[in-house]
Amino acid sequence: MTEQVTPEERIAALGLRLPPVPAPVAAYVPAVRSGPYVFTSGQLPMVDGELVETGKVGTDVDADVSPEAAKAAARICVLNALAAVRDLVGELGKVRRIVKVVGYVASSPNFTGQPGVVNGASELLGEIFGDAGAHARSAVGVAALPLDAPVEIELIVEVRD
Template sequence: MSTGERLAALGLTLPPVAAPVAAYVPAVRYGDLVQTSGQLPLVGGAVTVTGKVGAGVSPEEATAAARTCALNALAAVADLVGDLDEVVRVVKVTGFVASDPSFTGQPGVVNGASELLGEVFGDAGRHARSAVGVPVLPLDAAVEVELLVQVR
């Protein structure tokens, strides 16, 4: 089954690549690796979940936002390399979670991204990962995710 067929089976389609909010590009290829810029939970050009997890944003809302971030990152990869079938494996996921100081569940939030990648790529979606709590993210987003993937 192709990656596109797997996405369709999950009820997902790749969104348009989000326009950068500053002076950078959505993704860069070097050799057989593609690094994405941090992707926010943007849908239709608007951030879907804003604020701090643990203070107004539930862990469940943030986990869903991380899933959206990962889908946006996949769109940036596909736009650069032409097709997600070019992805050999997901190497690393870095997730940033805007957190209330008392919130310590960042790994669970970033699971939203990790689980999506596993659903899309199977074993090739298993990756190294960092889940980091931060005080604030661009546009007051609750979550930001970046990917490093190996491509053909």
């Protein structure tokens, strides 16, 4: 029997579900394996083919998306990225560790809270992978993202055979 809690079990206990892998919006694949590493494409906060939020993230009253809503959207990006990883390697129990997270936040001009938004991704990875979820990270503010998404997350993970 599996002597440890699997990532899939943690996802279920957290009340979450891995979605079907979203179709790419251009000419690329959702994830690529190179040696022991899997690189995912940037994932948008899509649920059933629709973005859960659109627009720029900021703290001003006229910002489209609040930092809290963007943080929640970052969690959805992670689920989509993990779905792409699982599709490629079979099961998330093969993930040895999360190596790096890159998060892009479509930001209002004066918004500097990108790390707080990308924390939505980092915290969920910690809950799903425990110690193996600790990772290096970049959190980048950008002017705009595809389809007017507020946040985009990509992962690099190390997998075992």
